[in-house]
Amino acid sequence: MDRLMRRGMLAVAVGACLLSAVAIAQEAQQGPQAQQGQMQRQMPLPKDIIKQAKMAPTPKAPDGHPDLSGLWNGYFGDPLVGNRNQLSNAGIQEISTDTTEDIYSGAMIATFPPDGKRRNSQDGERGNTLLRRMGSNKPIYKPEYWDRVQKFDANSNELDGAYHCMAAGVPRIGVPSQISQTANTIVFVYPGQGGLLATQATYRVIPTDGREHTKLDNLDGTYNGEGIGHWEGDTLIVDTIGFNSSTYLDQVGGYFHSENMHVIERFRREGNTLTWQATIEDPDVLLKPWTTNERVVVLNPNPKAVLAESMPCSERDFAHAVTNEHH
Amino acid sequence: MPQKERIIKILTTAVVVSLVFQIAAVHRDKVEAAPATARAAAAAPDPKPADASDPHAVLGAAADALGMLRQAAFSPGRTPRLDVINTVEFWAGGTPFTEYHAALVYNPPGMRVEFTNPNGNPQHAIEVVSGKYAWNESQIGGGLEPGRGAATPEMMAEKERLLRLWILPYGVVKAGLAARDKAKVSSENGMTVVTFPLTGELDGVTVKATLDAKNLVSRVVTQGPGNLSTETQYSDFADRSEIPTNVIFPGHIVRKRDGKVVLDLQIKMVDTNNPYLVVPVPDSIRKVSSN
Numbered sequence: 001m002d003r004l005m006r007r008g009m010l011a012v013a014v015g016a017c018l019l020s021a022v023a024i025a026q027e028a029q030q031g032p033q034a035q036q037g038q039m040q041r042q043m044p045l046p047k048d049i050i051k052q053a054k055m056a057p058t059p060k061a062p063d064g065h066p067d068l069s070g071l072w073n074g075y076f077g078d079p080l081v082g083n084r085n086q087l088s089n090a091g092i093q094e095i096s097t098d099t100t101e102d103i104y105s106g107a108m109i110a111t112f113p114p115d116g117k118r119r120n121s122q123d124g125e126r127g128n129t130l131l132r133r134m135g136s137n138k139p140i141y142k143p144e145y146w147d148r149v150q151k152f153d154a155n156s157n158e159l160d161g162a163y164h165c166m167a168a169g170v171p172r173i174g175v176p177s178q179i180s181q182t183a184n185t186i187v188f189v190y191p192g193q194g195g196l197l198a199t200q201a202t203y204r205v206i207p208t209d210g211r212e213h214t215k216l217d218n219l220d221g222t223y224n225g226e227g228i229g230h231w232e233g234d235t236l237i238v239d240t241i242g243f244n245s246s247t248y249l250d251q252v253g254g255y256f257h258s259e260n261m262h263v264i265e266r267f268r269r270e271g272n273t274l275t276w277q278a279t280i281e282d283p284d285v286l287l288k289p290w291t292t293n294e295r296v297v298v299l300n301p302n303p304k305a306v307l308a309e310s311m312p313c314s315e316r317d318f319a320h321a322v323t324n325e326h327h
Numbered sequence: 328m329p330q331k332e333r334i335i336k337i338l339t340t341a342v343v344v345s346l347v348f349q350i351a352a353v354h355r356d357k358v359e360a361a362p363a364t365a366r367a368a369a370a371a372p373d374p375k376p377a378d379a380s381d382p383h384a385v386l387g388a389a390a391d392a393l394g395m396l397r398q399a400a401f402s403p404g405r406t407p408r409l410d411v412i413n414t415v416e417f418w419a420g421g422t423p424f425t426e427y428h429a430a431l432v433y434n435p436p437g438m439r440v441e442f443t444n445p446n447g448n449p450q451h452a453i454e455v456v457s458g459k460y461a462w463n464e465s466q467i468g469g470g471l472e473p474g475r476g477a478a479t480p481e482m483m484a485e486k487e488r489l490l491r492l493w494i495l496p497y498g499v500v501k502a503g504l505a506a507r508d509k510a511k512v513s514s515e516n517g518m519t520v521v522t523f524p525l526t527g528e529l530d531g532v533t534v535k536a537t538l539d540a541k542n543l544v545s546r547v548v549t550q551g552p553g554n555l556s557t558e559t560q561y562s563d564f565a566d567r568s569e570i571p572t573n574v575i576f577p578g579h580i581v582r583k584r585d586g587k588v589v590l591d592l593q594i595k596m597v598d599t600n601n602p603y604l605v606v607p608v609p610d611s612i613r614k615v616s617s618n
Contacts, residue, residue: 046401092409094401100409107434110410110504112387114398126572126600127397130411133601136434140607143468143475149603154570254603287471287607325570325600 045094053298056271058234061181066234066269068179068186071300071307090135090252091293103293104137125323132252139255139280139290152254157321159254161246165313167200167223168192169247170240171263171278175297176204178307179274184209186229186236191310201310206238216241221259223247236267249280249290258284272299382510385521385538386503392542393496394566394574394599410504412497414604417567417576419592423447427592430604431492433501437606438492441467454481456488457606459528460616470609478609482616487554489528494559496544496577499536529555543575558583567597574599 061067093103100109119127133153141149152159162168168190176188185207192201208229219226219242227240240263249255262281267274279291378384390396396408413434419427426443437457444450453464461481462470469476493502499521503510506523513520519538524530532551539545547559563578576597582590 092399094405094407097405098407100399100407102434105434108505110387110390110395110501112390112396112408114406114408115391117398119398123573126570127411130572130574130601131397131399131409134409134411134413134434136413138603138605140605141603143471146468146603146605153603154600323570 045096047093047095049298050273050296053272054270058269058271061183063183065231065236067181068236068267068269068274069181071178071305072175072274072297073177073300073307090132091137092131092135102134102136104135107136109134122323125321129252129323129325135293137291137293138253139249140287141285142287145256145285149254149256152248152256153252153325154254155324156248156252156254157318157324160248162248163315163318165200165315166246167202169223169243170204170225170227171265171280171292172248172250173202173224175274175276175295189307191307192313200313208236213239213241216260221245225261225263227265234268238265238267239263240265250292256285257282260284272301273297274299379514379519380512382503382506382508382512382521382523385512385519385542386500386510388542389496389521389538389544390500390504392575393500393544393564394572395497395500410501411601412501412574412599414601415495415497415576416598416602416604418595418597419580420595421590421592422588424590424592429491430602430606431495432604432606433492433498436489436492438488439464439467439604439606440488440491454484454488455606456485456492457608459485460608460612461485461488462609462612470611471607478612480612480615486529486532490525490532490549490551490555490557493525493529494534494547494549494557496561499534499544499547502534503536554584556584566599567594568599569596570598570600572599 059067061069091103092109093101095101098111098113100111101107102109157163162172167173173190177191178189180187180189185205188204188206190202190204202224204224204227206227206229208231210230211228213228214226221242221244223244223246225240226242227238229236229238231237241261243257243259243261243263245257245259245261247257249257257280260282264279264281266277266279269275273296275294275296277292277294279289280286281289387396390410391408393412395410395412397411398406399409400406414430414432416430417428419429421427423444423446424442425445426441428441429438430440431438435458437455439453439455441453442451444452453467453469455462455464455478461484463479463481464470464476465478466476470478492498502525503521503523505526510521510523513522515537519542520535521538522533522535525532525534529551532549532555535548535550536544537546541564543561543564545561547557547561549555549557559580559582561577561580564575565578566573567576567578568574576594576599578594580590580592580594581588
């Protein structure tokens with residue numbers, strides 16, 4: 001019995017060693033590139049996810065308009081940061097594993113496989129700084145403001161209020177993560193950026209009852225302004241005025257605006273996708289209206305999913321920032 | 328030895344053997360995850376790409392050497408390196424220009440050069456090109472707003488101004504990659520040479536770019552009609568941005584035409600941190616050019 005027990009223990013120990021060795025040998029045979037390749041094969045291209053999601057039927061509200069209600073955070077994460085089908089807000093889109101394009105100009109961007117280099121925080125942040133500004137679709141400011149935009153951008157970690165728990169504001173808040181639609185009102189919920197960047201969660205209540213804007217002189221400028229909605233065919237138009245001048249137009253770029261800004265947002269549901277685009281008119285500072293790149297979000301595939309509670313905004317990162325420009 | 332001790336000894340041995348395997352695995356992971364450059368340097372000190380006959384690989388190595396590539400994160404597992412250079416600004420001085428300030432954009436292509444030439448006529452000018460339009464500004468952004476300077480069309484200068492953009496090292500890499508299978512690689516005096524045609528507004532111009540031992544674009548020769556035949560030398564490469572970006576820019580630029588030096592610039596400062604640079608075309612220039 002004792003001998004059997006000893007042999008049994010020995011067999012278990014040797015077996016454990018052999019299993020370890022076999023596992024290590026298999027891993028070594030595959031290598032990190034093979035593992036990465038497997039991951040790449042597992043992840044469909046965002047454009048293919050969008051194409052698939054568009055094929056679903058578009059639900060209609062009782063009044064016949066598309067029903068935009070739902071949780072719009074499927075697949076691509078936080079809509080404020082930018083969708084994974086584009087590179088942040090730069091409008092750079094992955095076409096295939098070795099092809100990337102600027103969706104505004106159609107220019108092809110030279111694309112190479114990853115080199116496996118490890119980079120320190122500063123290299124990483126500066127890399128992101130470059131990546132998020134490389135797109136061609138930029139607001140065209142009056143020449144007297146070109147230097148100001150550059151200064152705001154180069155120092156945005158310090159100067160950008162949204163980095164210090166202030167509201168991101170319209171149009172920078174982008175696509176709402178949740179929409180609730182009734183006959184005369186649409187409610188947009190934006191969860192903020194939680195732990196990623198310090199911005200506030202916010203909401204907008206948009207009347208769609210045919211009312212007109214309050215006179216601009218009678219409006220107190222706010223971060224999100226006074227938004228009024230109406231339908232043009234199957235597209236929801238949200239027309240907003242009455243802003244303060246404390247926010248930027250976009251996540252990066254130092255794109256400031258005046259209190260006379262006028263924002264026209266377009267929301268279009270196709271199947272289980274929602275396409276958002278905004279046109280910004282601000283004749284005080286812009287040479288001409290600027291239209292953002294389209295952003296497409298996908299409905300959360302889990303019908304029971306609910307929007308998670310936003311983390312309280314408590315700015316603790318700035319002291320640790322190694323660069324001054326937003327990344 | 329009592330049986331209990333034997334069992335403990337056997338188990339201890341097994342655990343030690345297992346730990347040895349695990350430590351070996353961790354060590355291997357560390358080696359594989361070490362910076363690729365460190366490993367590549369140990370394996371092959373020559374920075375030239377493995378396939379020196381493939382234009383894409385050669386120009387990719389040049390892009391890497393110039394610091395043009397950054398790793399993007401589209402989604403988990405999708406992290407290609409992209410050419411991030413779109414806007415660049417630099418300040419220089421030399422001959423014949425005592426002050427030379429260039430702001431360039433590649434997408435869409437445009438460039439604004441403000442210079443002072445004490446012996447020139449004019450002594451000060453702002454030369455602009457954007458796509459198929461070329462003009463001079465009386466002040467930065469002149470002609471874009473009522474009451475803010477003027478824009479004077481210079482359509483005859485359009486091709487030469489565009490050429491300045493594409494023969495800078497970044498332009499060479501971009502245009503060479505865009506030429507795809509029309510780009511050819513050869514070797515001259517032990518140096519890698521890439522030859523390719525330009526397209527669009529510069530159709531008919533060919534570029535011959537020489538890479539140095541570090542894959543940096545050191546010499547660019549263009550062949551084309553009129554003043555589009557040039558030779559430019561680039562040297563003294565470094566990250567010259569006030570905000571460091573690891574994007575490399577030459578410190579010395581010498582351009583010749585017909586063997587005669589037409590430009591000799593010492594670079595004072597560079598901003599490769601994607602500055603806000605736009606080159607909108609004034610309505611007056613569009614109207615004149617369409618007539």
